[in-house]
Amino acid sequence: MLKDITLGQFFPGKTVIHRLDPRTKLLILILYIVALFLAKSYLSYALMLVFLVTVTLLGHIPFKSMTRGLKPMLIFILFTAVLNLFYTKSGRLLFEWKFIHIYSGGVRTAFFMVLRILLLICGTFLLTYTTSPIALTDALERLLNPLKKLHVPVHELAMMMCIALRFIPTLIEETDKIISAQKARGADFETGNLLRRAKALVPILVPLFVSAFRRADELATAMECRCYHGGDGRTRLKVLRYAKLDYLAFLIGLALLAAVIVLRHFGL
Amino acid sequence: MEQTPTKPIIQAENLRFTYPAAGETLALPVFENLNIEIEEGSFTAIIGPNGCGKSTLAKHFNAVLLPSGGKVWISGLDTTDEARLLDIRRQIGMVFQNPDNQIVANVVEEDVAFAPENLGVPSPEIRSRVDDALKTVGMYEYREHAPHLLSGGQKQRVAIAGVLAMQPRCIVLDEPTAMLDPRGREEVISTVSRLNRERGITVVLITHHMNEAAGADRVVVMHKGGILLDSSPREVFSQVELLRKAGLDVPQTTDLLFSLNGAGWSLPLDALTPEECAEAIAQAMQA
Numbered sequence A: 001m002l003k004d005i006t007l008g009q010f011f012p013g014k015t016v017i018h019r020l021d022p023r024t025k026l027l028i029l030i031l032y033i034v035a036l037f038l039a040k041s042y043l044s045y046a047l048m049l050v051f052l053v054t055v056t057l058l059g060h061i062p063f064k065s066m067t068r069g070l071k072p073m074l075i076f077i078l079f080t081a082v083l084n085l086f087y088t089k090s091g092r093l094l095f096e097w098k099f100i101h102i103y104s105g106g107v108r109t110a111f112f113m114v115l116r117i118l119l120l121i122c123g124t125f126l127l128t129y130t131t132s133p134i135a136l137t138d139a140l141e142r143l144l145n146p147l148k149k150l151h152v153p154v155h156e157l158a159m160m161m162c163i164a165l166r167f168i169p170t171l172i173e174e175t176d177k178i179i180s181a182q183k184a185r186g187a188d189f190e191t192g193n194l195l196r197r198a199k200a201l202v203p204i205l206v207p208l209f210v211s212a213f214r215r216a217d218e219l220a221t222a223m224e225c226r227c228y229h230g231g232d233g234r235t236r237l238k239v240l241r242y243a244k245l246d247y248l249a250f251l252i253g254l255a256l257l258a259a260v261i262v263l264r265h266f267g268l
Numbered sequence B: 001m002e003q004t005p006t007k008p009i010i011q012a013e014n015l016r017f018t019y020p021a022a023g024e025t026l027a028l029p030v031f032e033n034l035n036i037e038i039e040e041g042s043f044t045a046i047i048g049p050n051g052c053g054k055s056t057l058a059k060h061f062n063a064v065l066l067p068s069g070g071k072v073w074i075s076g077l078d079t080t081d082e083a084r085l086l087d088i089r090r091q092i093g094m095v096f097q098n099p100d101n102q103i104v105a106n107v108v109e110e111d112v113a114f115a116p117e118n119l120g121v122p123s124p125e126i127r128s129r130v131d132d133a134l135k136t137v138g139m140y141e142y143r144e145h146a147p148h149l150l151s152g153g154q155k156q157r158v159a160i161a162g163v164l165a166m167q168p169r170c171i172v173l174d175e176p177t178a179m180l181d182p183r184g185r186e187e188v189i190s191t192v193s194r195l196n197r198e199r200g201i202t203v204v205l206i207t208h209h210m211n212e213a214a215g216a217d218r219v220v221v222m223h224k225g226g227i228l229l230d231s232s233p234r235e236v237f238s239q240v241e242l243l244r245k246a247g248l249d250v251p252q253t254t255d256l257l258f259s260l261n262g263a264g265w266s267l268p269l270d271a272l273t274p275e276e277c278a279e280a281i282a283q284a285m286q287a
Helices: A022-038 A040-056 A065-087 A104-131 A133-143 A145-150 A154-184 A193-199 A201-227 A244-265 B053-059 B080-089 B108-112 B116-119 B123-136 B150-164 B182-199 B212-214 B233-237 B240-245 B252-262 B276-287
Strands: A093-097 A102-103 B007-020 B029-039 B041-046 B070-072 B092-095 B172-175 B203-206 B216-222 B224-232
Touching: A022 A104, A022 A133, A022 A244, A022 B092, A040 A104, A065 A102, A065 A104, A093 B053, A102 A104, A104 A133, A104 B080, A133 A154, A133 B092, A145 A154, A154 A201, A154 B123, A193 A201, A201 B080, A201 B092, A201 B123, B007 B053, B007 B240, B029 B053, B029 B070, B029 B203, B041 B053, B041 B212, B053 B172, B053 B203, B053 B276, B070 B172, B092 B150, B108 B123, B108 B150, B116 B123, B116 B150, B123 B150, B123 B182, B150 B172, B150 B182, B203 B252, B212 B233, B216 B233, B224 B233, B240 B252, B252 B276
Parallel strands: B041 B203, B041 B216, B092 B172, B172 B203
Antiparallel strands: A093 A102, B007 B029, B007 B070, B216 B224
């Protein structure tokens, strides 16, 4: 049951989008998000949508996996839509019933808000779908490298992220085992009210934490044995290098942002 | 320092170690006045009951633990010399019991690259070291796999590859097969003995499986923080009563011969392989 959890699911492939340097993809995502928050008109949203669909097609990402990923967000999106619909009081009054007033401005804001959230989520999905987690941590480490001068522990953070990603499946497997073991001892996780069920989690969490700490201790020793001594003087197996393709992609990202700003300036 | 082939790679002299006392309990030394030398290129098995100090001793071999008294030298380097710490650790690779807890990255080849990355090896050389190490342990086809999808024996071979990528002169394995099924155990042991035979890498194998120890050149039996026996497997395992008193098993072949002797036969106890054992019994029956 816990095996179904996918965090930052990655679809391996060899398409143009996959081959881009992870740093480029990360930077383009930032440009994309900025553009998304500056977009105000139908035209600019249409532009964003075209960009998203093109990248999805180029990356051979099935649209189905996108919609599947959006499912858990559905409640959040609906909630935003309803809030915006009822609380925006501008434009013509379209509908009135007791305390409910819906204005044309509300419909417009709600529509844009939902579109914005959808585009935002799908954009980040595209990054994690086409970039392996290890490449992503590597990119983060390299991009944040200048912060080292401000004594931000960039390497340590990246290492932690890498180890966390590595241990997610191991710990999930372990949780499954503990749940089975406690069930075999007569633990009941399915009945009772919320408080009772929350209390039933204690016999799962305690052994899980104990074992996680023991693992951490052993891993630290193993890392020391393999000469780990922090980020100083460390080299990498795969060195990130910008190629022509990356500059081109980055230019396209910049063009997208510029287009949205121009459209906004002219009120389109 | 002169380098002669018989020079010990690991040398412990009058070693004493006490874990720091917790609370009111009196700290008992794990071992006192322990002396051991491991020759370069040898295959040594260390056996002993739980809590006899095997793992603690192993951790002294690459300066994870430092002696409370006495000295440990790794090819002439004192393990307390902090400036040479990396020089010591790159020579002595360590493989632990739980394969899950020693794999760092979520791609096999990235994990094998971990040690050379730490040592600051240039990228193209890391690539060749990783490929070479993975081919040596027979895991090259799995280089792009996620480690959690591999079997226990495969994970442990990845861990060995991760150590090999440091190009160590010696590998210390602390009960590497304790969590594996018989097939995984066989994979790991055959890999290790091949490394010893073909590459001349010194192997120190800590184990609970007497059959694994029987395959070594030399068996060291530890008991209560001291060395009880230290000799060839044949000589060590023929001391059946002494080993049993220390709470240890003997290989099944020796066990059979010993039981037969108890029933009035007079068989040699130093037959370790099933073939030798069968031969010994056949000869005794003819006589």
